[in-house]
Amino acid sequence: MADDKATAAAAGNNPYTQTHVVQSGDSLSKIAQKYYGDPALYTKIFEANRDLLKDPNKIQPGQKLRIP
Amino acid sequence: MKKLSVGLLAVMAALLVVACMNQKAPAEQAVSSAESALAGMRDGAQKYAPDQLQAIDATLQQMKDNFAKGDYKAVVAAVPGFNSALKSLKDTVDAKTQEASEALAKAKDQWEPLSKDVPKMVDAIQSRVDILSKSHHLPKGVTKDSLAAAKSGLDSMKSTWSEASTAATSADFTTAVTKAQAVKDQASGIMKSLGMSSG
Numbered sequence: 001m002a003d004d005k006a007t008a009a010a011a012g013n014n015p016y017t018q019t020h021v022v023q024s025g026d027s028l029s030k031i032a033q034k035y036y037g038d039p040a041l042y043t044k045i046f047e048a049n050r051d052l053l054k055d056p057n058k059i060q061p062g063q064k065l066r067i068p
Numbered sequence: 069m070k071k072l073s074v075g076l077l078a079v080m081a082a083l084l085v086v087a088c089m090n091q092k093a094p095a096e097q098a099v100s101s102a103e104s105a106l107a108g109m110r111d112g113a114q115k116y117a118p119d120q121l122q123a124i125d126a127t128l129q130q131m132k133d134n135f136a137k138g139d140y141k142a143v144v145a146a147v148p149g150f151n152s153a154l155k156s157l158k159d160t161v162d163a164k165t166q167e168a169s170e171a172l173a174k175a176k177d178q179w180e181p182l183s184k185d186v187p188k189m190v191d192a193i194q195s196r197v198d199i200l201s202k203s204h205h206l207p208k209g210v211t212k213d214s215l216a217a218a219k220s221g222l223d224s225m226k227s228t229w230s231e232a233s234t235a236a237t238s239a240d241f242t243t244a245v246t247k248a249q250a251v252k253d254q255a256s257g258i259m260k261s262l263g264m265s266s267g
Binding site: 014015016017018033034035036037038040041044068 | 185188189191192195196199200202203204205206207208210259263264265
């Protein structure tokens with residue numbers, strides 16, 4: 001988890017960090033599958049977006065997530 | 069008649085000596101001025117116009133040799149050519165100095181955004197490589213080879229970026245920009261290969 005926080009800090013203000021706009025039906029696991037090939041890595045996305053997300057199971061269409 | 073001729077020769081010889089003596093001071097002054105003028109622009113000339121400098125050095129050496137031989141007339145006669153070559157050399161050095169100054173200013177301007185952008189690109193790639201290295205499967209479009217290339221690319225980008233930063237610290241912005249741009253281009257390619265270019 002400390003590793004995830006380091007990833008989040010690096011992604012925070014970096015304009016070169018990829019972004020993903022949440023679509024209806026998306027989950028962090030699905031997004032992790034798309035970008036990392038592994039749904040278990042959803043925590044990386046969650047930690048990088050802690051300013052937007054309080055719960056990894058609650059994401060809203062239209063949210064622009066950082067994909068570290 | 070013979071007495072008159074001997075007298076005339078003596079006068080002519082005396083005039084020649086006087087003429088030579090009269091030319092010695094201007095010749096000495098010419099050599100001294102030429103050396104001084106050339107010394108003032110030698111550094112710039114060596115950098116921007118070495119061929120012209122070599123030619124004018126040869127002219128100056130010829131003037132010195134002629135002076136040493138007592139051929140003051142030849143020394144004085146060489147002055148216009150030397151001055152002309154010196155002016156041409158100065159024009160070349162001035163133009164190239166101006167050109168270099170403009171190139172340096174341009175490179176300095178280019179360095180500013182590169183110095184901010186490139187480390188962020190490298191950080192973004194490092195982050196993605198670290199995450200993909202933990203993934204049990206790679207995402208669509210990303211191969212093991214492209215991930216391996218990204219890993220080795222990170223090493224070379226960091227090394228080149230370090231060289232760019234060192235060059236910038238030494239105010240060599242031309243080298244810094246060339247190296248930074250190379251890292252940026254490499255980073256763009258790696259980001260594309262890792263599928264980081266689009267959301």
